[in-house]
Amino acid sequence: MSRMRCFGCVFVLSYCFSVLHTDAQITDPSEVAALISVKKSLVDPMKHLRSWNRGDPCASNWTGIFCFDTYGTDGYLHVRELQLLKMNLSGHLTPELGKLSQLIILDFMWNELVGSIPKEIGSISSLQLLLLNGNKLSGFFT
Structure with a gap:
């Protein structure tokens, strides 16, 4: 009987660990902060980014x-x-977009963004595709 109790304790502990692990932050904290900054800089009238308020970006499938x-x-x-x-x-x-240091694709096409393109985007050495057309952006990107 004590073996059964011990097995039950191990099962409960394993379950608790798995629950805690799924809620743990698995995305680089500096990238999470950058994404939160991105959201704050945007107006989202259709609420497409509502998932950006829940959990971890990589674990919770943020839009x-x-x-x-x-x-x-x-x-x-x-x-x-x-x-x-x-x-x-x-x-x-x-400018916090530059903190997404391993980004390969950045696509904001066909929105209503204004202002200039932050120079910090140029520091993302892994960036292969930058899609910003269809907005009202100004300035130069080098």
Whole structure:
């Protein structure tokens, strides 16, 4: 009987650990902060980004966020793509986008964004595709 009780305790502890682990932050905290800054800089009248208030970006499938499926050497997942095409977003691009250091695709096409393109985007050395057309952005990007 005590073996059964011990097995029950192990099962309960395993279950609790799995629940806690799914709520744990698995996305790089600096990237989470950058995404929160992005959301604050945008006006989202259609509420497309409402999922950005729940859980972890990579674990909770935030709208338009695609992550690598392997952990980095720092122990975190990283954002691979930010795709916010045709979401009726307005506002501006925030310099914190530059903190998405492993980003490959940045897509804000066909929204109503204004202002200039932050120079910090140029520091994302992994960026392969930058899609900003269909907005009202100004300035130069070098």
